[in-house]
Amino acid sequence: LGYSMGGALALELALALIERGREVSALILVDSLLPEPVADPRAQTERWARRLLDDVLHQDPASIDEALRQSDNPIDVALDHARSHGVLPPEISQADTRLLLERVRAHGLAFERYQPRPFPGPVLYVGATATAGEAEVRRDWGSISPDFSYREFEASHTTILTQPAVEYLADEIRNIITQVVTT
Incomplete structure (x- = not known):
C-alpha cells in the first residue's frame, strides 16, 4: 500500500519481497501519480x-x-x-x-527520475477525483500489470486522508483486501 510518492516505494518494496521469494497478493496505490519530468x-x-x-x-x-x-x-x-x-x-x-x-x-x-518496473500481480488504484483522470492513471500505472483496476471518489490529493473521504478510502481498502484474500 502506498500513498502519493509512496506508491513507487510500495511497488519497489513489493518487488523486493517477491525477489526474496515472498508472496505479495496485490499492490494498492492510493492517489499515487508518476512524475512528469521538467527540464527547466x-x-x-x-x-x-x-x-x-x-x-x-x-x-x-x-x-x-x-x-x-x-x-x-x-x-x-x-x-x-x-x-x-x-x-x-x-x-x-x-x-x-x-x-x-x-x-x-x-x-x-x-x-x-523513477521508472516503474512490471508487477506480476494485481494492481489496485484508489484515487481522488480532483487529482487525475482514469486515462492518465492507466497510462502511468496500468502498464506495470495486466491486472489493473481503478477506483475513484470525491476528494483531492490532500483531503483523501481527512474526514469524510478517509472513511470511504478505508472501506475501499478493506473491500480490496477482502477481494484479494478470497480469490
Missing part, C-alpha cells in the same frame, strides 16, 4: 510553488499566477500568499518552511 529548473520551481498552494495549502495558484511567473523565488511568493491568507501560522518561520520545502523538492527531484 525555473519551471520546476514554479510547479512546486503551485503544488504547494493547491495541494498542501488549499489555495488557488491562479490568483497569483503573474507574481509566480515574475518572481525570482516563486516558493517565497507562495509562502507569503499563504501566510497573508492565514493558512500558515505566523510562528512558523519562512526559513523553517523553506527548509521543509527544499526536502520535499529534493525528494521530488529523485522521484522524477
Whole structure:
C-alpha cells in the first residue's frame, strides 16, 4: 500500500519481497501519480510553488499566477500568499518552511527520475477525483500489470486522508483486501 510518492516505494518494496521469494497478493496505490519530468529548473520551481498552494495549502495558484511567473523565488511568493491568507501560522518561520520545502523538492527531484518496473500481480488504484483522470492513471500505472483496476471518489490529493473521504478510502481498502484474500 502506498500513498502519493509512496506508491513507487510500495511497488519497489513489493518487488523486493517477491525477489526474496515472498508472496505479495496485490499492490494498492492510493492517489499515487508518476512524475512528469521538467527540464527547466525555473519551471520546476514554479510547479512546486503551485503544488504547494493547491495541494498542501488549499489555495488557488491562479490568483497569483503573474507574481509566480515574475518572481525570482516563486516558493517565497507562495509562502507569503499563504501566510497573508492565514493558512500558515505566523510562528512558523519562512526559513523553517523553506527548509521543509527544499526536502520535499529534493525528494521530488529523485522521484522524477523513477521508472516503474512490471508487477506480476494485481494492481489496485484508489484515487481522488480532483487529482487525475482514469486515462492518465492507466497510462502511468496500468502498464506495470495486466491486472489493473481503478477506483475513484470525491476528494483531492490532500483531503483523501481527512474526514469524510478517509472513511470511504478505508472501506475501499478493506473491500480490496477482502477481494484479494478470497480469490
